Amino acid sequence: xxxxxxxxxxxxxxxxxxxxxxxVWSMREQAxxxxxxxxxxxxxxxxxxxRHDSWAAPLRPGFVVPVSDGTLVCGLKGGLYRLxxxxxxxxxxxxxxxxxxxxxxxxxxxxxxxxxxFGTMDDSETAPSGALYSVTRHAGGLDVQRHDEGYVVTxxxxxxxxxxKLYHNHSPAGIIYVFDLAPDGGLSNRRIFARVTDGYxxxxxxxxxxxxxxxxxxxxxxxxxxxDGVELPxxxxxxxxxxxxxxxxxxxxxxxxxxxxxNTPPDVLDRFPxxxxxxxxxxxxxxxxxxALPVDEVTALRGITQG
Numbered sequence: 278x279x280x281x282x283x284x285x286x287x288x289x290x291x292x293x294x295x296x297x298x299x300x301v302w303s304m305r306e307q308a309x310x311x312x313x314x315x316x317x318x319x320x321x322x323x324x325x326x327x328r329h330d331s332w333a334a335p336l337r338p339g340f341v342v343p344v345s346d347g348t349l350v351c352g353l354k355g356g357l358y359r360l361x362x363x364x365x366x367x368x369x370x371x372x373x374x375x376x377x378x379x380x381x382x383x384x385x386x387x388x389x390x391x392x393x394x395f396g397t398m399d400d401s402e403t404a405p406s407g408a409l410y411s412v413t414r415h416a417g418g419l420d421v422q423r424h425d426e427g428y429v430v431t432x433x434x435x436x437x438x439x440x441x442k443l444y445h446n447h448s449p450a451g452i453i454y455v456f457d458l459a460p461d462g463g464l465s466n467r468r469i470f471a472r473v474t475d476g477y478x479x480x481x482x483x484x485x486x487x488x489x490x491x492x493x494x495x496x497x498x499x500x501x502x503x504x505d506g507v508e509l510p511x512x513x514x515x516x517x518x519x520x521x522x523x524x525x526x527x528x529x530x531x532x533x534x535x536x537x538x539x540n541t542p543p544d545v546l547d548r549f550p551x552x553x554x555x556x557x558x559x560x561x562x563x564x565x566x567x568x569a570l571p572v573d574e575v576t577a578l579r580g581i582t583q584g
Contacts, residue, residue, distance in 0.1 A: 286556035293553040297535035299340040302525035312338040340385035346572040352382035371581040388436040396431025413462045419577045424464045433481040446478045480521025492519040516552035524564020
């Protein structure tokens with residue numbers, strides 16, 4: 278397990294995003310992808326040479342995940358889209374909550390079985406209209422399945438290394454939930470895993486030892502919890518709004534951290550001028566091996582409508 282005397286994060290891309298979020302490591306490219314929700318962009322960072330690329334999104338993006346053929350699936354406001362990085366073209370795959378125009382897709386992840394999980398939220402952050410979804414294959418084909426609802430702002434989801442637990446945040450309430458996750462993708466026994474009183478729990482990622490790494494919005498740190506809910510010493514980050522982490526590098530022991538400038542007062546930005554940038558640090562325990570979405574499942578998503 279990581280010790281309290283870990284190195285401090287340093288800035289690797291001084292991008293100063295309005296709402297940097299959703300970092301995810303591409304094993305195929307040895308690169309990190311993340312989004313700027315308010316800036317309406319998808320970003321890619323190559324740590325080997327510092328090269329970076331950006332794509333303007335047609336709608337607000339909440340997450341991005343790699344596909345096995347080198348394309349990407351993005352959760353945009355109103356649906357799941359496929360992005361071809363070579364052309365910059367976005368193609369709508371599945372409509373999500375089109376009957377709720379005030380909602381948008383927020384955070385997402387792919388579990389070890391190649392199953393996509395994501396949440397939705399009220400873009401004004403006031404109504405409990407958000408829900409937790411997965412893209413699940415069954416005998417009849419592929420479905421976008423709603424598992425839980427009543428969220429104002431969803432964050433996570435993330436899955437334990439043994440695939441039996443799923444963590445999901447109700448951020449404004451300061452609650453990290455944990456569910457029992459069945460092999461077929463069913464969720465049950467929702468209960469409170471942890472409560473956060475200093476800041477708000479943002480994105481959550483689970484490393485290979487089962488430790489939760491949780492961004493603290495308005496908290497200036499990464500929170501860490503053992504699998505049984507014991508809070509470990511946090512990692513301070515030079516930004517008030519710390520959104521999410523990802524484990525990358527060839528050994529999955531480089532931690533990448535997204536942050537946001539949104540809602541940060543000017544005097545605080547004077548103290549943390551690189552807020553909104555991408556930070557990095559080395560850790561002792563690696564992350565879980567990232568899984569790309571299978572291309573056949575992405576193709577099968579085309580034309581599905583949820584809600």
